Amino acid sequence: MRQREALARDDVAAPEHAGLSGVKLDLTRAEYLTLLIAMQLADWVLHAHQADEADETQPFRALEQKVFALAGDFGCEHLVEYVEEDGRFYASAEFDETGPAMEFIEEFENESFWNELLERLVERDLLRQLGEKTVEGLDPEEREIREEPYRRVYGDEFATHGVDRLEILDQRYVGDAKNKRKLS
Known part of the structure; x- marks a missing residue:
């Protein structure tokens, strides 16, 4: 089974030896901010190149929602917005564009x-x-x-x-068939 497929399945448990089942994280505000940045990087890798979200990225989106929901607990509510229309959290424009x-x-x-x-x-x-x-x-x-x-x-x-100095040698025009104009 591919790792991506395993991630999308709820019945695949964390390895017992890793001791990860039901783990609670105790984070400082700085660590939470680092986690928000990591979530934003992951989101960009998974979704920036696609118009629609792939089903296989849903587990990442679900985890992102859990992390974003905690923003107020860490005094970071200005970095996350809740949109009532779809009931989801999103990175604020400030954090998304200039973070x-x-x-x-x-x-x-x-x-x-x-x-x-x-x-x-x-x-x-x-x-x-x-x-x-x-x-x-x-x-x-x-x-x-x-x-x-x-x-x-x-x-x-x-x-x-x-x-x-990069040029396409055999295409000296731009525009559609009716409105061609010379490049140089």
Whole structure:
């Protein structure tokens, strides 16, 4: 059974040796704030890329509701809002948009963007140079050696120029078919 499926099932108990059944947490206000930030990070990972919540993330949403419901007990009611229409708690706009989690998220997104762009271009160029069968046949060490020059070139380019010199060579127009305008 996949771990995600196990998380969604109520009949899967915590391991006995972990002593987690019915555990109560005694948190300080600072620890509760850290937990709120962790919940916000988890929510972003699970839901930021989807329009609708997946059923398999429901256990996380349920836990989030329990944690948010305690905000008043820790003097953090300004960080959580209760919406009567759907009977759910949400991170306040202040906490959601300017809280510490957003700094972590923005840093992660920025680093991920550059790393992912670099790795995809390296793979594309290596495949163009050697062909798919040859690349698949390379042992990891040899592949790393072959990829390194591309990594160095793209890494230097992005560090110096960002995306300023990236262009799509065969698409010089933007807009729909009726309202095309030249890019440059």
